[in-house]
Amino acid sequence: MTIATALNPQRMRGNVLSPEQIAFYHAQGYLHIPGMFAPAETAELSDHLNWLIETWAMKDAGWTGPWRKKYMDAETEKKSKLIALHDLQYYSDAWARAVTNRKLAGAMADLLDGGPVELHHSTLHVKPPETGHPFPMHQDWAFYKHADGRYVDVLVHLDDTRHENGEIRFLAGSHKHGALEHVVKDEDGKGCTPHLPTDKYRLEDTVAVPAKAGDVVVFNIFTIHGSHVNVTDQMRRLVRVGYKHPDNAQTEGQSKGRPSWMVWGRRERGEGQVQFPMA
Numbered sequence: 001m002t003i004a005t006a007l008n009p010q011r012m013r014g015n016v017l018s019p020e021q022i023a024f025y026h027a028q029g030y031l032h033i034p035g036m037f038a039p040a041e042t043a044e045l046s047d048h049l050n051w052l053i054e055t056w057a058m059k060d061a062g063w064t065g066p067w068r069k070k071y072m073d074a075e076t077e078k079k080s081k082l083i084a085l086h087d088l089q090y091y092s093d094a095w096a097r098a099v100t101n102r103k104l105a106g107a108m109a110d111l112l113d114g115g116p117v118e119l120h121h122s123t124l125h126v127k128p129p130e131t132g133h134p135f136p137m138h139q140d141w142a143f144y145k146h147a148d149g150r151y152v153d154v155l156v157h158l159d160d161t162r163h164e165n166g167e168i169r170f171l172a173g174s175h176k177h178g179a180l181e182h183v184v185k186d187e188d189g190k191g192c193t194p195h196l197p198t199d200k201y202r203l204e205d206t207v208a209v210p211a212k213a214g215d216v217v218v219f220n221i222f223t224i225h226g227s228h229v230n231v232t233d234q235m236r237r238l239v240r241v242g243y244k245h246p247d248n249a250q251t252e253g254q255s256k257g258r259p260s261w262m263v264w265g266r267r268e269r270g271e272g273q274v275q276f277p278m279a
Helices: 019-028 039-055 067-071 074-079 093-099 102-111
Strands: 030-033 058-060 082-086 117-127 135-138 151-157 183-185 191-195 216-220 225-227 236-244 261-264
Touching: 019 030, 019 102, 039 082, 039 093, 039 117, 039 236, 093 117, 093 236, 102 117, 102 151, 102 216, 102 236, 102 261, 135 191
Parallel strands: none
Antiparallel strands: 030 216, 058 082, 082 117, 117 236, 117 261, 135 225, 151 216, 151 236, 183 191
């Protein structure tokens, strides 16, 4: 039996994606979709992103934890920075259009059994030049825990990525193991950013997925991934956008409890379900 015929037939009737793309995502836990945004759209998003970086973004040392000594030498670790901002659609009309883009939403429906689809959040991830923050191996589930795997993370690329500036890397097929326990305390017992043990989950074992500006790379909430430090003299700019099936209940983490926008289909009303509160 092939992967394609083993899948739910609904998955194979793509709005945007081909049956082969849908099958690859469900088998490997990730997918590169070239040219999601046209050059003019990408240029506008890039311009707005630069403004957001200068005006609203947070700049700090980034993720904490013992993994830092494994991924960086002492000098790089001291200088390493991360530039971040949550929910870009609150600050920019271009990004409000991007996160509700019809083609992107249709692709998400293809990967979520036909939909419906709701927007969960968006987050800016910028690796500054020369010592831009690497990411240890982890599942995004650790940051916004959900009941099941009907959740797709999307990396919107504003720059071409490659090894030198820290392209995204995946442990292929790892989503099939479901949610994993993460390291949440450092050597001194203090809380740290969730990540997987560096001796068991290694960047050396991952598949690199370089992409061009305007492309998106998507992956399952359970797919293990990470990235190397940016050693170039230019920023590496990505925006992560999370989409989910409305019935996939969130249990902990980022954006829990707030209403999410519908970007594809309709939200079915459950028995006794009330309208969202006004405040």
